[in-house]
Amino acid sequence: MGFPKDFMWGAASAAYQIEGAYREDGKGPGIWDVAVGKPGLIPFGETGNVACDHYHRFREDVAMMKEMGLKYYRFSISWPRVMPNGVGEINQKGFEFYTNLIDELIAKGIEPMVTLFHWNFPYALQKKGGWFNDASPDWFAEYTKQVVDRLSDRVKYWITINEPQVFLGSGYGRGNFPPFITGSLTEQFLLVHHVLLAHAKAVQIIRNHAKVTPIIGMAPTGPCFVPEDDSEEALERARQESFDFDKDFALFSNSLYADPVFLGDYPDRAYEIFEEATNIIKPAELSLISQPLDFYGANIYYSLAKPVEAGYPANCYQGNPKTPMGWPIVPEVMYYAPKFLYERYKKPILITENGIAGFDFVHMDGKVHDPYRIDYTRRYLLQLKKAAEEGVEVAGYMHWSVMDNFEWLQGYDKRFGLAYVDYQTGRRILKDSAYWYKEVIERNGENL
Ligand code: GBH
Secondary structure, eight states: OOSOTTOEEEEEOOHHHHOOOTTSTTOOOBHHHHHTTSTTSSGGGOOSSSTTOHHHHHHHHHHHHHHHTOSEEEEEOOHHHHSTTSSSOOOHHHHHHHHHHHHHHHHTTOEEEEEEESSOOBHHHHTTTGGGSTTHHHHHHHHHHHHHHHHTTTOOEEEEEEOHHHHHIIIIIIOOSTTOOOOOHHHHHHHHHHHHHHHHHHHHHHHHHOSSOOEEEEEOOOOOOOOSSSSHHHHHHHHHHTTOOOTTTGGGOSHHHHIIIIISSOOHHHHHHHGGGGGGOOHHHHHHHTOOOSOEEEEOOOOOOOOGGGTSOTTTTTTOOBOTTSOBOOTTHHHHHHHHHHHHHOSOEEEEEOOOOBOOOOOTTSOBOOHHHHHHHHHHHHHHHHHHHTTOOEEEEEEEOSBOOOOGGGTTSSBOOSEEEOTTTOOEEEBHHHHHHHHHHHTTTTTO
């Protein structure tokens, strides 16, 4: 019982949030590099220009990961760093960085897990319409091929796209996130379809060209609901609700993306909501989109409060303890989400992100004490363990994040790291949670 023997323990990051070096060595601009210059957008005018300076400090950072006992490290490749215009020209220096990072990880016995796209879309391609452009799947395919040619002799684990829910839902739906577009419903469907085609083409390229047999997934997020009591009806309602959506929430849902990828077609609700916009789907595209993946990557932080109409009390999260992000602490979501996702999509579930922000600081003893992070993670991991013990195939857990970093529109104050970063000096300090997590990894969760 407990976690499977070969459970994948690790931590995660994303390029724009940690690398810095935003215009060094031939890197091109991404939409985030441009967005952060907008006055008033981010608290204190903070940017990812320097961030954790991981680009220069990666050796020290990998040594730190080794100290944490990580077995896996999930990180993303910056598309505009390796292809400054998104397509065409290759930036060798950019690739050199990832090559060195991967070599360093392998030398320290840490398995690299590459995310191909974590939001910093090449600005040159944004000017051509970004994901609206029907060439966008091919742009992504071209980029993927370049990465696979150079890195697939050492990288085995691949994640195509991180959270389309966020970069489409907020970036192109609500318009409160780069590239700040409020798309019509018709446009929204086009975007989803392009991103799924891009994902699919990337999967094909990885499968056909990787030098080491690849293990491939994607990393969506989405609203997985927790039943409000122990009844069968509540369970069934939570299960249904986890895959349903209305037009305002469509882009944030699970099933709009995962049904076509894992089940071969968009959910009925998509045809209802997007109506004739769905006429763009060609049957051959549905089989392309649904080619086999090896795991379902899930970024899981919380579950939304339920609207009254769905039979839940509107205030079910009133007074519920929340993290500094304002997110309710709902450990049970780490049991129900893997369960529901596994039942529906029948793939091993890899938790690609989970964690908690804190206002951490260095205490007078020189250490960073974060007991709340230990407690939070412990509660969530116990729920994941319960899912595993009940037969859900749970492949692993990547804690968000390996170190404090640039929390997008929220800047640097919200610290998600297992390691504290002093942004003034660049100094890293392992938090108490990192030492605790090290023991969890060593004992495969038996000490939880
Ligand atoms: C992730 O986004 C990002 O991948 C990462 O870069 C970021 O730093 C990290 O998390 C922390 O913010 O309302 O029930 O549908 C997570 C953003 C959080 C997206 C919760 C969707 C809502 C779930 N998400 N979420 S629900």
